[in-house]
Amino acid sequence: MSPPAPHIHPQRDDPDQPARSRSGANRPSRAAGREQTAGQAQADNRVKAAVRKQATDREQAADRERATGREQAADRERAAGQAQADNRVKAAIREQAAALGFDALGIARAETLENHQPLLSAYLEKGHHGKMGYMARHFDKRLDPRLLLKGARSVIVAAHNYYPAVGQAEGTSYRIARYAYGQDYHRVIKDKLHKLAQAVEEIAGKHTCRVFTDSAPVLEKAWAEWAGLGKTGKNTCFIIPRKGSYLFLGEIITTMDLAPDEAFEKDLCGHCRRCMDACPTQAITDAGQLDARRCLSYLTIELKDRIPDEFRAKSRGWVFGCDICQEVCPHNRFAAPSNEKAFRPITAVAEWTDKEWEEMDRERFNRHIRKAGSPLGRITYDKMMDNIRCAAESRR
Numbered sequence: 001m002s003p004p005a006p007h008i009h010p011q012r013d014d015p016d017q018p019a020r021s022r023s024g025a026n027r028p029s030r031a032a033g034r035e036q037t038a039g040q041a042q043a044d045n046r047v048k049a050a051v052r053k054q055a056t057d058r059e060q061a062a063d064r065e066r067a068t069g070r071e072q073a074a075d076r077e078r079a080a081g082q083a084q085a086d087n088r089v090k091a092a093i094r095e096q097a098a099a100l101g102f103d104a105l106g107i108a109r110a111e112t113l114e115n116h117q118p119l120l121s122a123y124l125e126k127g128h129h130g131k132m133g134y135m136a137r138h139f140d141k142r143l144d145p146r147l148l149l150k151g152a153r154s155v156i157v158a159a160h161n162y163y164p165a166v167g168q169a170e171g172t173s174y175r176i177a178r179y180a181y182g183q184d185y186h187r188v189i190k191d192k193l194h195k196l197a198q199a200v201e202e203i204a205g206k207h208t209c210r211v212f213t214d215s216a217p218v219l220e221k222a223w224a225e226w227a228g229l230g231k232t233g234k235n236t237c238f239i240i241p242r243k244g245s246y247l248f249l250g251e252i253i254t255t256m257d258l259a260p261d262e263a264f265e266k267d268l269c270g271h272c273r274r275c276m277d278a279c280p281t282q283a284i285t286d287a288g289q290l291d292a293r294r295c296l297s298y299l300t301i302e303l304k305d306r307i308p309d310e311f312r313a314k315s316r317g318w319v320f321g322c323d324i325c326q327e328v329c330p331h332n333r334f335a336a337p338s339n340e341k342a343f344r345p346i347t348a349v350a351e352w353t354d355k356e357w358e359e360m361d362r363e364r365f366n367r368h369i370r371k372a373g374s375p376l377g378r379i380t381y382d383k384m385m386d387n388i389r390c391a392a393e394s395r396r
């Protein structure tokens with residue numbers, strides 16, 4: 001028989017202890033019930049408030065998202081409108097450039113050519129510029145067009161084909177670089193650049209500008225790359241795809257803020273090294289590295305003195321400049337004759353025989369070369385005659 005269960009009395013002296021029924025089951029008092037109901041109501045209210053807050057937060061977030069979306073759409077619309085306006089301006093400038101005879105045009109932002117600083121320094125340190133002292137001058141200006149024109153914002157680069165439709169006289173063995181067949185390009189291209197600058201003003205508004213073509217401390221080929229026109233080849237000539245390298249470059253540095261084109265990044269040479277192998281004086285010391293002191297263009301034009309003995313047997317008939325590294329370049333299979341009348345060969349270039357070149361006196365040099373506006377007039381009569389003797393020696 002199990003022992004009787006102990007009789008338990010409610011703990012009346014403990015106010016927190018709920019009263020117990022006689023049966024022993026818990027049963028809240030009325031006050032406790034009211035308290036519980038109030039607590040429950042408070043909890044319910046808190047939940048409702050939290051739910052309402054969440055809903056408000058969601059609405060506000062959605063409002064913000066819609067506002068941001070509207071702003072972004074407006075930004076996109078503005079950008080698209082600006083891009084369309086920029087493209088219209090560029091198309092109009094290109095159209096004018098084409099009407100003036102330019103074959104390509106690009107635009108770069110007028111900023112410092114930082115990437116070219118070490119290249120230029122190395123070139124000068126090696127002394128590859130020879131006696132072209134002007135190359136070492138205005139180092140900073142070469143790298144920053146804003147030092148050439150205060151407030152410069154853009155560099156417009158234009159390329160003009162000069163590949164001649166007709167060559168030198170049949171049977172002439174004294175060779176002249178093609179760029180020098182006709183009138184001096186400095187004058188011809190500068191004249192066109194001034195006209196283009198005027199057209200830019202008519203198209204896009206007033207601006208201050210300076211124009212250059214191979215005439216000032218401007219790294220033309222670097223700007224042409226930045227303006228997206230093409231790339232400098234291993235022979236250091238500037239190549240435009242499907243046009244070749246028989247091109248003059250000209251620049252308009254302007255205060256006008258024009259939308260820049262994308263820089264040209266692609267290498268156009270690959271594994272080819274025809275120019276390096278064909279150079280008779282090994283002047284291309286590495287891809288894109290030219291030791292001007294060995295180059296026939298320098299030796300026959302820039303060097304004021306007699307061509308040194310080391311190179312006399314290697315001039316291969318060139319008396320003014322040299323085109324060998326362009327002639328072998330596969331990109332020049334695209335070279336098409338230029339329509340520019342000013343670049344048609346002057347009489348001396350088109351008609352003179354070897355004998356006429358050899359017997360040319362000062363009077364004929366002045367009359368047929370200098371007065372004809374030929375770039376050949378950049379060198380002295382004595383220099384020209386030494387070049388002719390050197391070319392004759394190289395044939396023996």
Ligand code: SF4
Pocket residue numbers: 235278279280281282283284290294295296297321322323324325326
């Ligand atoms: S211009 Fe003539 S000499 Fe000069 S790098 Fe070209 S091939 Fe050589």
Ligand code: SF4
Pocket residue numbers: 233234235236268269270272273274275276325328329330331
């Ligand atoms: S000949 Fe070949 S390596 Fe030289 S510039 Fe032309 S593509 Fe480049």
